[in-house]
Amino acid sequence: MNNDDFLGLDAMLEAAGGIVNLTIEEREEINGAGAEVLQTALAEATKDKHYRDRKTGKVRHLADSIEIGTLEGSIVDGNKAVGYSTKDANHARIARFLNDGTKFIQGDNYIDQTIEQNAGAAQDKQIAELTKILDHKEAGK
Template sequence: MADLSEQLDEMLQEIGGVVNLTIEEREEITQAGADVLAKNLKQATKDAGHYNANRKVGKMTHLADSVDVGNLDGTKADGSTAVGFNKKDANHARIARFLNDGTRFIQGDSFIDNARANSSEEVLKAQSKVFKRIVEGKRGSS
């Protein structure tokens, strides 16, 4: 995720002199990319076999159903949007990390890393589309 975030920051810094984006506009741009990544991460979780459609969902939801999009708790609003697994009913974030990275007992399958890498182009396209719309709106109002 750092690579994607860095790419967006570089893009925004390059054009920062041309277009001054508000925090809300940055949030709108990163939200578009986060929505794409969340959709792809949910699917990658299912494709990796970390989803049992026959399991009765009680107190704990499926891992794929626990993908969240939003701001990280305890951080200031800077226009960024995070994507990850929640910790509400179970610590899905911890479980996902073990499945992705592995432990000494579990072979990791890098499903999160692969989903991020495979989604980067689609995420950037979604962000670019929103960015272009914002820029065109500012040009029209100038």
């Protein structure tokens, strides 16, 4: 008996071939699933820590400006980024000040903590999406 067959490596390599050959759209679906978890968690954390009931006018509140997309200037390879918008106001800069602190503001590391606490849930969502895609590919063979 071949050692590869005994360890199940043939099946693992076949599955890995499916992973390596994912299309950009499939990678976007997988990464987007994880990004949605982080977006929701980050919005909730921002509201819990830094939301004030005040009129913001035309400018969205910091907690409402979290977006999923690709980074400007990066190649389209299926990666997704989660972050604060800079369109109507530089919310990314404000969030960094609140997270890291400044000379006048004590930082609370809420972004770092939220990402750390929700990384497992985001990865579970990505694994579920990957499994769904691989099952669909397997059914199409």
